[in-house]
Amino acid sequence: MIFVTIGTQAPFDRFIQIVDEIAPMIDEEIIAQVYKSEYVPKNIKTVDFLAPDEFNKLFDTARMIVSHAGMGTIISAMQKQKSIIIFPRIAKLGEHRNEHQLATAKKMQELGYVYVANNKEELQELLLRKDLQPLHQLGKFASRSLIDDLCGVIG
Numbered sequence: 001m002i003f004v005t006i007g008t009q010a011p012f013d014r015f016i017q018i019v020d021e022i023a024p025m026i027d028e029e030i031i032a033q034v035y036k037s038e039y040v041p042k043n044i045k046t047v048d049f050l051a052p053d054e055f056n057k058l059f060d061t062a063r064m065i066v067s068h069a070g071m072g073t074i075i076s077a078m079q080k081q082k083s084i085i086i087f088p089r090i091a092k093l094g095e096h097r098n099e100h101q102l103a104t105a106k107k108m109q110e111l112g113y114v115y116v117a118n119n120k121e122e123l124q125e126l127l128l129r130k131d132l133q134p135l136h137q138l139g140k141f142a143s144r145s146l147i148d149d150l151c152g153v154i155g
Contacts, residue, residue: 002127003062004032007070008049012095013039015087018120019066020044022127031058064132066123069101074114078138085115085126112136 004019006012016032016039023030023043030044033055037046050058059065059076067073069088077084088105089095109116113136117123126132 001058001062002026002028002030002064002066003058004030004044004066005055005059005070005073006033006035006068007073008035010095011035011037012068012089013037014093014095015068015089016041016044016046018087018123019127021120022124025124026127028063031062033058066127069104069108071104074104074108075138078113078134078136079140081134081137083115083132083134085117085123085132087117087123 004016006015011034016034016037019030019032020039020041020043023041032041032044032046033050034041034046034048036048047054059082060080062082065073065077065082065084067077067084067086069086074084074086076082086105086108088101090102091097091099105114105116105118108114115126115132115135117126
């Protein structure tokens with residue numbers, strides 16, 4: 001199962017419509033958390049709101065996560081060793097307040113932590129691949145080197 005999430009701050013109809021258009025090419029269930037979407041998907045299962053335990057259950061059972069460029073989702077995917085494709089919201093299209101999601105996507109891609117799709121073609125190419133693996137694992141605690149660096153600064 002592929003779990004698609006857009007967060008809970010605002011609809012992301014452009015993204016959901018693109019996933020819905022790609023879905024018939026994928027032989028796998030796609031469940032999307034859509035939050036107040038005006039677009040009505042034809043090919044994917046959607047839920048408007050998920051309680052945290054329901055969200056975590058879907059997240060944990062998913063083979064892959066496809067998401068807006070929200071840091072909470074990115075961090076969760078890395079902690080749970082899930083492949084994640086991020087599709088950033090674009091402020092100039094009215095999808096967010098500023099372009100921080102584009103900046104997040106760019107930096108996460110530069111670090112090699114996530115797969116990034118910026119348009120339908122890139123998302124389709126990634127979703128049709130069966131070999132996507134998690135790109136980065138993140139533990140629940142800070143690394144020893146980070147702790148040492150902080151201790152050096154604090155003195």
